[in-house]
Amino acid sequence: MKTIFSLIIILVLTVADLISNQTTTPELEKLPCEIELTSKDDKCGEWGGNLEIIKLFQKNCEGEFFIEYRLRKMDCKIDPIVHYKRTDFDKTKVVLSSIEDRKLILTCIAELEEMIKNNPIKITHSGIVNEVKSSDSTFMLKDYPSKEWLAFDKLKKRIMEK
DSSP states (O other), rough: OOHHHHHHHHHHHHHHHHHHOOOOOOGGGGGOOOOEEEOOOOGGGGOOOOOEEEEEGGGOOOOOEEEEEEEEEEOTTHOOOOOOOOHSSSSEEEEEOOOHHHHHHHHHHHHHHHHTTTOOOOOOOSSSEEEEEETTTSSSEEEEEEEEEEEHHHHHHHHHHH
């Protein structure tokens, strides 16, 4: 039984590595209408923690790009189920995106790709979760357990200063 379980785990990890290696960073001029970057810390252990979302988007897939930053703080003293059912956010900000912002988003994606390639841990019960996904499903990246995402923090700071 252990052998079968081990083979299944090896198969799943191999497929996950193949999928993550097939994703590539999009080019600046070929960005999809919407890209969402999320980072969840491990403030409350296996229940997760604060959730930060940075979304690059165009209204109706046309015109200018905007960036939206949202933060949902986790209160470790309340029932996590209640927390995850919340639809409100503790902080929200929307700004017009510049070319430099979009380049920084590409840097975030490239950095996350590197973090995934260099992450030896594949199975865990808690930790930081960093993720990128596009609205057109051209790419989806998820690193878990992850570490501090420096480019994401730089982009967040840039948005909050506007």
